[in-house]
Amino acid sequence: MNTSHLNPSSSLKSRFTTRFLRALTKINVQKRISPSSPREIFQRYRRIKVAADKSMAYSVRSRRTWSRAMLWKHRSWSCRQLASSGRRRSVKTSTIASRQAIMKKTSHEKENKTTTREDHHVGFAGQANELRELVPGGEAMDLCNLLDETAHYIKCLTTQVQVMRKIVDL
Numbered sequence: 001m002n003t004s005h006l007n008p009s010s011s012l013k014s015r016f017t018t019r020f021l022r023a024l025t026k027i028n029v030q031k032r033i034s035p036s037s038p039r040e041i042f043q044r045y046r047r048i049k050v051a052a053d054k055s056m057a058y059s060v061r062s063r064r065t066w067s068r069a070m071l072w073k074h075r076s077w078s079c080r081q082l083a084s085s086g087r088r089r090s091v092k093t094s095t096i097a098s099r100q101a102i103m104k105k106t107s108h109e110k111e112n113k114t115t116t117r118e119d120h121h122v123g124f125a126g127q128a129n130e131l132r133e134l135v136p137g138g139e140a141m142d143l144c145n146l147l148d149e150t151a152h153y154i155k156c157l158t159t160q161v162q163v164m165r166k167i168v169d170l
Contacts, residue, residue: 013159015059020163023051050074052164056156065145066153069137 027047054074057067128146132138135150 012059012156013163016055016156016159017163019055019058020052021167023055024048024167027051052160056160060152060156064149064152065137065141066135066149073136 027044053070057070057074060067062068062071128143131146131150132141135141135146135153138146138149141149
């Protein structure tokens with residue numbers, strides 16, 4: 001018997017909503033320097049995105065490979081941020097500028113790249129490789145697990161979007 005309808009706190013949506021609202025409350029409490037500066041807007045966007053990702057991954061708990069991979073990614077990113085915070089500001093700014101230039105270059109190259117037979121993946125194996133790049137932790141999965149994790153990840157992303165839409169409509 002499915003008892004999830006009897007206990008609403010056990011549903012994925014309610015677990016995500018609780019965690020995400022708690023994280024948004026913490027973000028709103030933080031002091032802002034100037035709310036209209038582009039840097040502050042980007043930092044708020046990043047905090048909200050990370051809060052949504054972490055909330056969803058924690059709501060699923062460690063039962064899924066994608067949630068463990070996502071949490072590991074955010075933990076390692078946080079550790080790198082802490083380690084680099086001791087550097088001089090000019091180094092940090094130049095690093096960000098060089099990363100942005102690399103991202104522009106690679107996205108521009110992808111748009112203008114002519115496809116050759118070697119670059120174009122043929123058939124289902126190519127599609128599976130593309131899927132592995134989209135699902136966190138998908139690089140190390142076999143095809144069966146990849147499809148299962150993808151289905152669950154899509155379900156969770158759908159839930160995330162529904163909750164965020166409800167919050168915006170309030």
